[in-house]
Amino acid sequence: MNEFYFNTKLDQTLLLGRTAKNIPELLEGVKEVPEASIYYHTHKFLHQHHFLSPEPPNDFSYWIAEVLNDAQLGEIMSSVDIIQFQSLEDLRSRFIEILSEQPHQERRTLLAPQGEEFHFMCSRTFVLRTPHVAHDLEEFTEVLKRVSVNSLYYHIFDAKLRLEKGENDFSRWFRDMGKPELAERVARLDPYTFTLEGLRSRIIRLVEQYGKN
Amino acid sequence: MVKIEDYAPIVGQAMVDELYLLAGRLEGKQIQNINSTAVGGGVAEILTRMIPLLTQLGVQARWDVIKGNEKFFTITKKFHNGLHGVSVDVGKDEYDAFLEVNRENAAAMDFGDIVFVHDPQPVALIERRKDLGRNWIWRCHIDFSKPNPEIWNFLQQFIEQYDSAVFSAPAFARKLAIPQVLISPSIDPLSEKNRDLPEDAIDSVFSRFGIDRSRPVITQISRFDYLKDPLGVIKAYKIAKKHADLQLVLAGGGATDDPEGPVIMQQVKEEADKDKDIFVLFLPPASDFEINALQRGSTVALQKSLKEGFGLTVSEALWKGKPTIASAVGGIPLQITHKYSGILTHSIDGTAYWIKQLIHEPQYAQRLGVNGREHIKNNFLITRHIKDYLLLFISLFRQEDIVYL
Numbered sequence: 001m002n003e004f005y006f007n008t009k010l011d012q013t014l015l016l017g018r019t020a021k022n023i024p025e026l027l028e029g030v031k032e033v034p035e036a037s038i039y040y041h042t043h044k045f046l047h048q049h050h051f052l053s054p055e056p057p058n059d060f061s062y063w064i065a066e067v068l069n070d071a072q073l074g075e076i077m078s079s080v081d082i083i084q085f086q087s088l089e090d091l092r093s094r095f096i097e098i099l100s101e102q103p104h105q106e107r108r109t110l111l112a113p114q115g116e117e118f119h120f121m122c123s124r125t126f127v128l129r130t131p132h133v134a135h136d137l138e139e140f141t142e143v144l145k146r147v148s149v150n151s152l153y154y155h156i157f158d159a160k161l162r163l164e165k166g167e168n169d170f171s172r173w174f175r176d177m178g179k180p181e182l183a184e185r186v187a188r189l190d191p192y193t194f195t196l197e198g199l200r201s202r203i204i205r206l207v208e209q210y211g212k213n
Numbered sequence: 214m215v216k217i218e219d220y221a222p223i224v225g226q227a228m229v230d231e232l233y234l235l236a237g238r239l240e241g242k243q244i245q246n247i248n249s250t251a252v253g254g255g256v257a258e259i260l261t262r263m264i265p266l267l268t269q270l271g272v273q274a275r276w277d278v279i280k281g282n283e284k285f286f287t288i289t290k291k292f293h294n295g296l297h298g299v300s301v302d303v304g305k306d307e308y309d310a311f312l313e314v315n316r317e318n319a320a321a322m323d324f325g326d327i328v329f330v331h332d333p334q335p336v337a338l339i340e341r342r343k344d345l346g347r348n349w350i351w352r353c354h355i356d357f358s359k360p361n362p363e364i365w366n367f368l369q370q371f372i373e374q375y376d377s378a379v380f381s382a383p384a385f386a387r388k389l390a391i392p393q394v395l396i397s398p399s400i401d402p403l404s405e406k407n408r409d410l411p412e413d414a415i416d417s418v419f420s421r422f423g424i425d426r427s428r429p430v431i432t433q434i435s436r437f438d439y440l441k442d443p444l445g446v447i448k449a450y451k452i453a454k455k456h457a458d459l460q461l462v463l464a465g466g467g468a469t470d471d472p473e474g475p476v477i478m479q480q481v482k483e484e485a486d487k488d489k490d491i492f493v494l495f496l497p498p499a500s501d502f503e504i505n506a507l508q509r510g511s512t513v514a515l516q517k518s519l520k521e522g523f524g525l526t527v528s529e530a531l532w533k534g535k536p537t538i539a540s541a542v543g544g545i546p547l548q549i550t551h552k553y554s555g556i557l558t559h560s561i562d563g564t565a566y567w568i569k570q571l572i573h574e575p576q577y578a579q580r581l582g583v584n585g586r587e588h589i590k591n592n593f594l595i596t597r598h599i600k601d602y603l604l605l606f607i608s609l610f611r612q613e614d615i616v617y618l
Contacts, residue, residue, distance in 0.1 A: 008231055012604045013395040015386035036614045048592050049553065049584075066551055113559075115358070116541065119383035121395060126604055126616045128234050148227035162615070 004173045006132040006147050009154040012124040019117040024108055027099040029120050035088045037122035039162055042082055063118045068110045083190045087164050137211040141204050149196040156191050182210040215403050217269045223402055224596050235603040236270035238618055243273040244606060245325030249334035251278045256331050256354055262401055266599060279318040279335045284310055289334045295361035312337055327606050339374045348609045351375040356522045357385035376609055381523050382544040394605055397547060399598035400528045406501035407532055410509055418506035424492055429572050432462040432511040434504055437478045440520045445561050447484045452565035457572045464494035464507055509533050513571050517564055518542055528593045531585035536578035538567045554585040
């Protein structure tokens with residue numbers, strides 16, 4: 001029997017006591033903070049504003065654009081396409097690459113106003129098993145309608161990038177259930193361009209459409 | 214009494230179920246909150262509401278208050294001001310007296326498994342850790358962005374003996390040898406200040422104060438205090454009023470221990486006397502219903518503070534779906550993301566500009582209000598606060614980045 005156990009996750013935010021007031025300090029921070037901090041600053045917006053679409057950008061780009069008033073560099077940082085990355089270290093390297101590029105070094109003099117420095121933080125994630133289990137696709141859609149957005153978030157976002165499983169948990173299970181097309185369709189979604197409720201509806205529709213084949 | 218299940222229609226049953234799952238992981242642990250006052254102030258207010266909810270979730274939670282004499286509280290008031298950046302002078306005898314009161318309390322107290330100490334007054338109870346063990350957390354509720362170095366050094370020696378420290382905003386984090394956790398305060402959607410109100414209740418409050426609900430109303434709810442910048446609000450209102458029909462409501466408590474308070478109040482009154490569309494309302498302490506109605510009946514909410522601890526009035530206004538313009542200070546940027554869930558401003562002119570924009574573009578303003586309410590629902594309600602506390606207690610026993618419970 002191949003069951004799908006729904007987990008949920010809850011995050012604790014830790015303050016690292018480290019700040020940046022300009023691009024060079026931001027770059028140093030991005031190089032040195034723990035991986036869980038890169039995760040936090042690229043996913044916090046998505047988690048806290050999961051009802052907005054398109055979702056606001058990552059913390060680095062928001063701070064560069066809104067606090068340092070550098071719209072160009074802010075846009076370049078916000079256009080980093082997180083779905084393309086298989087690990088947080090790869091994602092970190094891309095941010096370092098952008099911030100180290102020569103044209104952006106000319107912006108070394110831009111200073112955040114006092115009180116609006118960038119504060120580095122990180123996430124600790126607590127994973128819990130919910131009582132919900134699906135034995136087939138019909139049960140899966142029923143449960144998916146009921147679980148919290150935290151559960152959806154865990155199986156889609158954390159599974160792929162944070163736990164480095166290569167793909168989201170749902171696609172893996174669909175493949176095990178002999179539904180490769182459904183698995184592929186869900187794997188190809190860019191979850192960063194949906195609200196979480198929109199993503200939930202989209203996955204349910206895909207299961208209904210491709211689960212029968 | 215409010216039941217934890219009463220929050221399910223607001224935040225969803227799944228969220229309440231998750232609180233039960235977390236609470237189950239604390240079976241057998243007694244959590245003891247300790248602060249210095251049973252009534253009055255934000256800490257007592259939140260503990261009064263939170264302890265019964267934790268108990269309903271099955272957590273053994275209790276609350277003790279330390280005893281202190283007048284001298285002790287005079288010293289801790291000095292600490293409080295010094296931690297806010299005010300210049301104060303604390304003598305060695307005062308540090309000694311502070312420690313003595315803490316030691317007397319520690320000797321008489323029966324400690325829980327997890328000792329959760331709130332604010333600086335009881336911080337030195339941690340000296341008992343050497344002979345008792347237990348798990349200890351220190352929770353700072355006050356603005357810590359520019360503390361007096363001498364007082365900070367004195368407190369730091371105790372704080373670093375705790376397992377972890379908790380702050381309300383990122384700017385309050387320090388360089389510390391222990392983990393620092395961010396836990397924002399919260400509002401209770403079922404309290405008198407935030408519960409839903411029928412339209413006729415809102416109407417009755419507006420007519421009682423003579424405010425015309427058929428015309429736009431901008432409102433700032435806060436103490437009449439220099440740091441809340443009521444005169445700056447009036448200036449912004451006057452600039453905006455050149456091009457928009459407006460009424461301004463400034464409502465809040467009057468008395469403060471700010472020496473400039475009476476001067477500011479006098480100036481606010483003088484300005485109000487010159488303009489029949491400015492309403493200055495000095496509300497008594499038990500005015501939660503009136504504040505609720507004033508926020509709900511306003512067109513735009515303002516919080517033009519020069520400095521803030523967290524600024525929970527912003528969450529209160531956003532929870533009511535009000536487009537809100539607030540200064541980017543203290544914890545306000547956590548509550549508002551500029552142009553997504555509200556407007557952050559840095560000046561009187563900027564505030565005036567955005568007042569006009571939101572009055573003239575009600576659809577855009579409404580979208581900010583809808584997003585703002587959703588943001589508060591997800592991040593600043595008491596259920597999120599309970600979740601953060603439960604995770605905090607559980608985290609004492611686990612060190613990994615990703616914890617499988």
